[in-house]
Amino acid sequence: xxxxxxxxLVLLTIMLASCESYLIHGDLDGFWQVTSIExxxxxxxxxxxxxxxxxxxxxxxxxxxxxxxxxxxxxKENHIAYFTYENDSIIxxxxxxxxxxxxxxxxxxxxxxxxxxxxxxxxxxxxxSKSLILNSERxxxxxxxx
Numbered sequence: 001x002x003x004x005x006x007x008x009l010v011l012l013t014i015m016l017a018s019c020e021s022y023l024i025h026g027d028l029d030g031f032w033q034v035t036s037i038e039x040x041x042x043x044x045x046x047x048x049x050x051x052x053x054x055x056x057x058x059x060x061x062x063x064x065x066x067x068x069x070x071x072x073x074x075x076k077e078n079h080i081a082y083f084t085y086e087n088d089s090i091i092x093x094x095x096x097x098x099x100x101x102x103x104x105x106x107x108x109x110x111x112x113x114x115x116x117x118x119x120x121x122x123x124x125x126x127x128x129s130k131s132l133i134l135n136s137e138r139x140x141x142x143x144x145x146x
Contacts, residue, residue: 024058027127027128027129027132028056028085028090028124028127028132029056029057030055030056030057030145030146031053031054031055031145031146032053032054032055032056032132032143032144032145032146033048033050033052033053033143033144033145033146034048034052034053034054034113034114034141034142034143035047035048035142035143035144036048036141036142037052037112037113037114037139037140037141037142038139038140038141038142039138039139040137040138040139040140041138050066051065051066052064052065052066052112052113053066053146054113054143056083056085059082059083059084060080060081060082060083061080061081061082061083061092062078062079062080062098063078063079063080063081063095063110063113063115064077064078064079065077065078065112065113077109078097078098078099079095079096079097079098079105079109079110079113080095080096080098081093081094081095081096082094085124088123088124089121089122089123089124090121090122090124090134091119091120091121091122092115092119092120092122093118093119093120095110095115114134114139114140114141115139116138116139117138120136121136122134122135122136122139122141123135123136125140129145130144130145131143131144131145132144132145
């Protein structure tokens, strides 16, 4: 199973690198590493140490958690969702556990990714070829291009 997930991510990366027709959202499309997540209600800032990733392509976002306890490149947790990007706003919805027959992701599993709602709406505070900052009422997520 772990080999299948790894191969799928490698294939996704190759597709992103080789097929510009799939890159319809400009700098947003691609693989992003979360550097910090701020809970704006409590003021807590979680510094991420290379364990949370967002990958945007076409209408889908893959959100991954890489555990430091397993070999490099293997994923512990993967969630996939639909997203829209327009007017400097991203809406992510319909989260599913990746490769588990469409099983819906409980909201409690998404909190570590800075996601707290069924429909997560973020203002794109900053987007360029190297950095992305997503800002919502509850969360501010800082990412770097990976």
